[in-house]
Amino acid sequence: MPAAPLTRETLARAPKVLLHDHLDGGLRPQTVLELADEVGYRGLPTSDPDGLGRWFREAADSGSLERYLMTFAHSVAVMQRPEAVQRVAREAALDLAADGVVYAEVRMAPELLTSMPLDTAIEAMLDGFAAGSAEAAAAGRPIVVGTLLCAMRQADRWVEVAEAVVRHRDAGVVGFDLAGPEDGFPPDRIPEAIAVLDRTGAHRTVHAGEAAGIASIRAALDGARAERFGHGVRIADEVPPEGPLGDLARRVRDEQVTLEVAPSSNVQTGAYPSLAAHPVGRLHRLGFAVTVNTDNRLMSGVSASSELAAVAAAHGWGWNDVQTVTERALAGAFAEDAVRARLLADVVRPGFAALRD
Numbered sequence: 001m002p003a004a005p006l007t008r009e010t011l012a013r014a015p016k017v018l019l020h021d022h023l024d025g026g027l028r029p030q031t032v033l034e035l036a037d038e039v040g041y042r043g044l045p046t047s048d049p050d051g052l053g054r055w056f057r058e059a060a061d062s063g064s065l066e067r068y069l070m071t072f073a074h075s076v077a078v079m080q081r082p083e084a085v086q087r088v089a090r091e092a093a094l095d096l097a098a099d100g101v102v103y104a105e106v107r108m109a110p111e112l113l114t115s116m117p118l119d120t121a122i123e124a125m126l127d128g129f130a131a132g133s134a135e136a137a138a139a140g141r142p143i144v145v146g147t148l149l150c151a152m153r154q155a156d157r158w159v160e161v162a163e164a165v166v167r168h169r170d171a172g173v174v175g176f177d178l179a180g181p182e183d184g185f186p187p188d189r190i191p192e193a194i195a196v197l198d199r200t201g202a203h204r205t206v207h208a209g210e211a212a213g214i215a216s217i218r219a220a221l222d223g224a225r226a227e228r229f230g231h232g233v234r235i236a237d238e239v240p241p242e243g244p245l246g247d248l249a250r251r252v253r254d255e256q257v258t259l260e261v262a263p264s265s266n267v268q269t270g271a272y273p274s275l276a277a278h279p280v281g282r283l284h285r286l287g288f289a290v291t292v293n294t295d296n297r298l299m300s301g302v303s304a305s306s307e308l309a310a311v312a313a314a315h316g317w318g319w320n321d322v323q324t325v326t327e328r329a330l331a332g333a334f335a336e337d338a339v340r341a342r343l344l345a346d347v348v349r350p351g352f353a354a355l356r357d
């Protein structure tokens, strides 16, 4: 039997691994409306779920930072109760599983949930992911969800968040992330937080090389000892169309530092003019540890399968490429070795084999 064609539908059946997905960027529009209703939040631009989904995409697309940030103001505003956080997390697990994601790391900065203590926010996320994963497994779509806790670069709660990563690591928190503005807030600004991670052997990824370039990536690698980069795509600044790679690019490729690339999100924020002009294809071809991610499913109107389908179409990828980025994502995942080995042998490889022959 010939391989199945590479379409959004066949990709939805492929076992996928997602490393970079924001909980507060992935709410269902209907849920935003219902949660807003429950707390009497009046800030939303419309009460129609389709219209609201469209509004989120258009605001994120507008090129206006103010409108882009407004989208998160709404999603975070309706999540200010533990029950709401739990619901959003449960639905995220269900939606990812329904899309054929078998392993996901979903992240949020608990400090944005200002109405509750950090631990309450984290426990609500963990409870929601556990409930959604159990329901998905019962429906025949098993998924493993790991939680990443972000600290905001511009705020001063890094140590608290790093300590929370360690405190909750047996309950499903798999690592630490730094999010927020790269410029002006270097990843080693609060060295005590990095020391907590180092001392306890906790995993960390850092948003770097999204809005800012090479210097930001170098700081994440050397200053915070990042194992992965959130985006990291601006490493392409050191990858000329012809000729040798720059020093940092060579190091990132040779050390196979995982790049959590989210092409549609980068196009929306204006980092690249189109998916075709995005360096994801070039970096992948040159052997960088490229993975393909959603970033914010609500704001970008994407899923793990739609994003892979779009990248495959724009860059001429086949099943080999899709399987390679999937296995790379699993290799870069912060789950325990046994979990990764089981998923690779029992789920990912057989799943791709079934689609390919």
Ligand SMILES: [Zn+2]
Pocket (backbone or CB within 6 Å): 020, 022, 207, 230, 295
């Ligand atoms: Zn992100």
